[in-house]
Amino acid sequence: MPDNETITLELFRYHPETDSEPRFQSYDVPYDEDWVVLDAINWIKDYVDGSVTHRWSCRMGVCGSCGMMVNGEPKLTCAAFLKNYYPFPIKVEPLVNFPVERDLVVDMEGFMDKLQDVKPYIIRDDVNDTSGGEYRQSPAELAQYKQYSMCINCMLCYSACPVVGHEDEFLGPAALALGHRYNKDSRDQGQSERLEVMLSSEAMWGCTFVGECSVVCPKHVDPAGAIQQAKAMGAQEYFKRFVMPKGAGV
Amino acid sequence: MSHVTTHEHDVIIIGGGGAGLRAAIAIAEENPDFSVACVSKVYPMRSHTVTAEGGAAAVIKDHDSLEDHIYDTISGADWLADQDAVEYFVNRAPREMIQLEHWGCPWSRKPDGTVAVRPFGGMKIERTWFAADKTGFHMLHSLFQTTLKYGNIVRYDEHFATKLLLDDEGRCRGCAAIELRTGTVRAVLGKSVIICTGGAGKAFPFTTNGAIKTGDGMAMAYQAGVALKDMEFIQYHPTGLPGTGILITEASRGEGGILVNKDGHRYLQDYDLGQPLDVNDPRHPQKRAMELGPRDKLSQCFIKEKNAGRTIRTRDGHVVHLDLRHLGEKKIDKRIPFVRELARSYAGIDPVHQPIPVRPVVHYVMGGIDVDSNSATNIPGLYAAGECACVSINGANRLGSNSLTELLVFGGQAGTHAARFAMDHPDYDVSALLAQAGDERDRIRRTYFSSPHKSGSERIAVIRKELHESMEDGAGIYRDADSLESTCTKIAELRERYANVALDDHTNSFNTELTAALELSSLLDVAQSMAHSAMQRTESRGSHQRLDHPERNDDDFLAHSLAYHQEDGSAPRIEYRPVTITKWPPGARTYGADSGLKRE
Numbered sequence: 001m002p003d004n005e006t007i008t009l010e011l012f013r014y015h016p017e018t019d020s021e022p023r024f025q026s027y028d029v030p031y032d033e034d035w036v037v038l039d040a041i042n043w044i045k046d047y048v049d050g051s052v053t054h055r056w057s058c059r060m061g062v063c064g065s066c067g068m069m070v071n072g073e074p075k076l077t078c079a080a081f082l083k084n085y086y087p088f089p090i091k092v093e094p095l096v097n098f099p100v101e102r103d104l105v106v107d108m109e110g111f112m113d114k115l116q117d118v119k120p121y122i123i124r125d126d127v128n129d130t131s132g133g134e135y136r137q138s139p140a141e142l143a144q145y146k147q148y149s150m151c152i153n154c155m156l157c158y159s160a161c162p163v164v165g166h167e168d169e170f171l172g173p174a175a176l177a178l179g180h181r182y183n184k185d186s187r188d189q190g191q192s193e194r195l196e197v198m199l200s201s202e203a204m205w206g207c208t209f210v211g212e213c214s215v216v217c218p219k220h221v222d223p224a225g226a227i228q229q230a231k232a233m234g235a236q237e238y239f240k241r242f243v244m245p246k247g248a249g250v
Numbered sequence: 251m252s253h254v255t256t257h258e259h260d261v262i263i264i265g266g267g268g269a270g271l272r273a274a275i276a277i278a279e280e281n282p283d284f285s286v287a288c289v290s291k292v293y294p295m296r297s298h299t300v301t302a303e304g305g306a307a308a309v310i311k312d313h314d315s316l317e318d319h320i321y322d323t324i325s326g327a328d329w330l331a332d333q334d335a336v337e338y339f340v341n342r343a344p345r346e347m348i349q350l351e352h353w354g355c356p357w358s359r360k361p362d363g364t365v366a367v368r369p370f371g372g373m374k375i376e377r378t379w380f381a382a383d384k385t386g387f388h389m390l391h392s393l394f395q396t397t398l399k400y401g402n403i404v405r406y407d408e409h410f411a412t413k414l415l416l417d418d419e420g421r422c423r424g425c426a427a428i429e430l431r432t433g434t435v436r437a438v439l440g441k442s443v444i445i446c447t448g449g450a451g452k453a454f455p456f457t458t459n460g461a462i463k464t465g466d467g468m469a470m471a472y473q474a475g476v477a478l479k480d481m482e483f484i485q486y487h488p489t490g491l492p493g494t495g496i497l498i499t500e501a502s503r504g505e506g507g508i509l510v511n512k513d514g515h516r517y518l519q520d521y522d523l524g525q526p527l528d529v530n531d532p533r534h535p536q537k538r539a540m541e542l543g544p545r546d547k548l549s550q551c552f553i554k555e556k557n558a559g560r561t562i563r564t565r566d567g568h569v570v571h572l573d574l575r576h577l578g579e580k581k582i583d584k585r586i587p588f589v590r591e592l593a594r595s596y597a598g599i600d601p602v603h604q605p606i607p608v609r610p611v612v613h614y615v616m617g618g619i620d621v622d623s624n625s626a627t628n629i630p631g632l633y634a635a636g637e638c639a640c641v642s643i644n645g646a647n648r649l650g651s652n653s654l655t656e657l658l659v660f661g662g663q664a665g666t667h668a669a670r671f672a673m674d675h676p677d678y679d680v681s682a683l684l685a686q687a688g689d690e691r692d693r694i695r696r697t698y699f700s701s702p703h704k705s706g707s708e709r710i711a712v713i714r715k716e717l718h719e720s721m722e723d724g725a726g727i728y729r730d731a732d733s734l735e736s737t738c739t740k741i742a743e744l745r746e747r748y749a750n751v752a753l754d755d756h757t758n759s760f761n762t763e764l765t766a767a768l769e770l771s772s773l774l775d776v777a778q779s780m781a782h783s784a785m786q787r788t789e790s791r792g793s794h795q796r797l798d799h800p801e802r803n804d805d806d807f808l809a810h811s812l813a814y815h816q817e818d819g820s821a822p823r824i825e826y827r828p829v830t831i832t833k834w835p836p837g838a839r840t841y842g843a844d845s846g847l848k849r850e
Binding site for chain 2: 015079120127149
């Protein structure tokens with residue numbers, strides 16, 4: 001490949017202190033088939049325009065920082081190779097369904113609150129007593145929730161989800177999958193109180209198993225599957241309340 | 251960046267990775283009335299702990315012993331570890347690991363439901379707990395999610411701490427931090443402070459470390475008068491992907507992967523690391539031998555093999571091959587699925603069918619903020635834990651899978667001791683601290699938002715690149731007086747040029763160019779301490795290999811180096827403190843078939 005090949009990135013720009021409207025700015029970047037979109041953005045920031053603003057860290061698809069819309073699709077930019085777009089321009093925007101802070105950075109406070117809402121931790125009385133050694137958990141029991149524990153909180157699924165787009169209080173795919181992860185963990189005893197939160201919003205039932213969340217998930221967590229299972233568990237829980245006093249079940 | 255806001259808590263933790271979160275839980279759990287602040291430049295689950303792959307060591311199985319874990323760690327450290335600290339670490343490790351299991355970490359299991367363990371480099375017995383090959387990811391998320399249980403842990407996410415605040419008695423009482431969203435400088439005040447900001451691999455060009463690993467906490471402590479200890483000891487991990495530096499975990503060798511040169515020869519046998527067994531031999535992989543030798547030696551063998559012309563030349567430099575094919579698809583997918591995912595995505599090869607090209611890559615800083623085994627620094631009320639700290643249990647070479655455990659053991663330890671200090675020293679003068687934070691805000695404004703920075707001629711990326719090249723050329727796997735001298739000179743030059751760095755961005759909200767400039771400043775401080783400490787240690791030990799002083803010299807250097815920052819930014823003053831030896835006098839560091847026998 002000749003040294004002078006370039007590829008064009010069209011970056012979404014918005015600065016809250018100076019811009020009333022977002023705009024796009026084009027940059028020509030040296031084309032390298034080993035580069036990912038994130039490398040190209042970093043090159044722009046380093047050598048052309050230091051004001052371009054984005055989040056990143058690990059560059060290996062596990063820290064979850066660098067999710068953006070790449071040609072309209074939610075992607076980890078550290079896993080989106082330029083060669084898959086070349087020679088055409090690449091349009092990069094902040095993740096949709098989130099307020100924009102600046103340029104490619106979105107406000108994720110609401111997402112963080114939703115993670116906390118589903119009580120994503122082991123609930124049982126002896127959780128801090130280590131004297132009896134590890135809790136036993138068979139490989140089969142581990143397999144019950146392992147997939148749902150793989151979420152890196154990259155939020156791509158919130159950008160893909162049609163319900164998140166119009167229902168602010170919807171806990172959303174990642175948070176519900178995380179709640180489900182603890183509900184399915186054999187060490188946990190908090191399913192009842194967790195389901196109460198997960199099923200409390202009408203919006204949960206608005207999830208129509210479109211499954212876009214699972215399609216875009218870079219870690220194959222399958223939040224859509226988790227939500228359907230949680231609904232089924234919720235229905236059982238609901239039934240139990242009629243036949244047992246509250247809190248006696250599970 | 252107009253005004254300074256004040257935020258008061260009991261204990262302030264800077265950094266939200268494994269060590270910081272473990273410290274936060276320790277304090278919140280032991281002191282329910284305390285308010286704990288966690289100040290982090292990223293959301294906690296972005297912290298670099300997330301990328302750790304292979305596992306975390308702790309003695310749990312009947313055929314293992316605490317004594318063996320201690321000996322492996324001390325000999326792995328080439329006798330530069332403090333043995334009282336190692337004993338505490340190893341004794342405490344199992345309890346911490348079980349605690350994390352109780353908090354939900356999805357450890358891989360044996361059929362009977364107990365945790366599974368795997369072999370790791372330099373360890374005589376398999377004792378590394380793992381969650382497939384995403385151990386750090388699961389540990390970090392389990393810790394983070396557990397912190398959400400505690401109403402008394404208050405997070406300052408995306409707050410970049412720039413300065414420690416000390417009261418009139420010289421006690422550390424908080425930090426000044428920039429809230430990234432607004433650019434506001436906050437004075438986050440408390441009765442004690444713990445730094446848990448991770449390492450500084452970004453001082454080098456080719457590293458497994460994420461963008462955020464820029465030594466900010468080390469530099470902050472250094473500037474405040476704490477020594478940086480043993481900074482000449484930089485760990486190269488032997489198996490990084492060429493080009494990107496993405497880590498291929500040591501667990502791939504723990505599961506049986508082999509390293510071969512361009513002729514397909516298992517070259518480690520030529521360097522006193524034992525004799526290879528056939529990959530189908532049930533005794534393969536042998537512990538403390540061959541591919542399960544320690545990281546420093548394996549990385550050094552690569553250089554020797556390269557110098558002998560037996561490595562493979564690629565577009566991204568020389569490599570050897572990590573061959574996993576004999577493990578088979580099923581085992582690879584079950585035990586090391588992330589290795590397959592990374593190799594496919596970033597090297598374009600499938601390790602089920604092809605060997606993975608690998609080369610040594612900067613991975614970990616053994617040195618760090620000088621702390622004792624209570625995680626305390628010489629500044630009252632200031633503690634540090636995790637990679638940013640140097641206790642030292644890692645000495646001249648850290649064993650793989652000890653660092654994740656270290657986060658738990660010493661994160662918890664720092665939390666407990668910082669909380670005690672806070673209880674014993676509750677009173678401080680807010681106004682004096684606020685004034686310091688105001689001064690820090692003014693310094694940032696003056697330095698980065700007015701001339702010469704505003705009209706300067708230097709670009710952050712250019713200085714950073716030159717620093718990288720100089721560190722790799724002069725302070726890499728093998729060093730000598732000439733190479734280190736030129737690196738020291740280069741760093742001095744870059745520190746001067748840094749004064750003329752120009753920012754394109756002079757706005758307040760989410761100014762990541764400003765944070766990049768602050769990070770570069772930290773890297774220049776930390777790199778300076780590394781190069782000068784390496785210059786003065788005229789011996790070879792562990793990861794510090796001097797071509798001009800090839801032997802270990804216990805008479806003069808069985809001692810920790812302590813680099814002290816100088817006010818004018820000139821070369822640090824280096825002092826030495828003897829290593830604490832309890833029961834294991836320095837001996838020959840042997841690996842191979844007889845490595846477990848040469849003990850006394």
